[in-house]
Amino acid sequence: MTNKKASMLVVDDDAHILRLLRRTLELEGYQVFTASDGETALDVVDREVPNLIILDIMMPRTDGYAVCQRIREFSQVPIIMVTAKGGDEERVRGLECGADDYVTKPFSARELMARVKAVLRRSQVGDAIASQSTFSSGDLEIDFVKRRVTVARSAVSLTPTEYHLLQELVLNRGKVLTHTYLLQKVWGGEYLNEIVYLHVFIGRLRRKLHLDSAEQRYIITLPGVGYQFKETV
Numbered sequence: 718m719t720n721k722k723a724s725m726l727v728v729d730d731d732a733h734i735l736r737l738l739r740r741t742l743e744l745e746g747y748q749v750f751t752a753s754d755g756e757t758a759l760d761v762v763d764r765e766v767p768n769l770i771i772l773d774i775m776m777p778r779t780d781g782y783a784v785c786q787r788i789r790e791f792s793q794v795p796i797i798m799v800t801a802k803g804g805d806e807e808r809v810r811g812l813e814c815g816a817d818d819y820v821t822k823p824f825s826a827r828e829l830m831a832r833v834k835a836v837l838r839r840s841q842v843g844d845a846i847a848s849q850s851t852f853s854s855g856d857l858e859i860d861f862v863k864r865r866v867t868v869a870r871s872a873v874s875l876t877p878t879e880y881h882l883l884q885e886l887v888l889n890r891g892k893v894l895t896h897t898y899l900l901q902k903v904w905g906g907e908y909l910n911e912i913v914y915l916h917v918f919i920g921r922l923r924r925k926l927h928l929d930s931a932e933q934r935y936i937i938t939l940p941g942v943g944y945q946f947k948e949t950v
Contacts, residue, residue: 724748725748726750762792789814818836
């Protein structure tokens with residue numbers, strides 16, 4: 718995906734920030750839509766189908782957390798959440814709502830663009846041909862060619878980041894994958910200190926795929942080290 722083809726939705730109730738972000742993104746060649754409230758944002762997502770959403774958290778009536786959750790009911794579009802609060806609790810809450818990344822105000826245009834490009838890059842990584850075409854174990858089936866994941870024959874909708882993390886675990890099943898390795902492979906070198914991202918996304922995979930039932934415990938946590946996907950279940 719080139720910049721010229723990518724479209725962005727920026728959601729913020731501050732008109733000055735909307736103008737600033739729109740200009741910054743347009744100078745980079747992106748097509749930009751804007752919304753000043755959550756309901757308008759949902760309409761734009763449905764109508765324009767943007768490639769990425771930059772979503773402010775602190776908005777009146779419907780906050781960014783609620784908007785993110787509602788978007789995830791019908792779309793897996795990458796979402797970067799923006800807020801003035803930078804504590805771990807807020808970051809975890811945003812990621813658990815379904816966001817792909819998190820930027821704290823104030824931020825520079827350079828920082829924002831680095832995050833935007835990293836998220837767009839992750840949304841494309843699954844296009845690479847995997848070393849095998851399919852994987853099946855228990856109720857879990859993955860078609861790497863079609864990027865289709867099913868559990869008990871029911872399709873599971875994953876964000877690009879969730880899918881790439883699952884693919885990395887499955888294709889290296891039986892191996893211990895360290896936090897550093899997974900962060901480098903899935904998120905990129907600029908995320909090597911963001912272990913909280915890894916913890917949250919592993920949790921998201923476990924919930925979506927029901928991977929931790931007594932009969933199907935696939936992902937093993939190695940405290941302080943990383944994760945391992947069992948070869949057989």
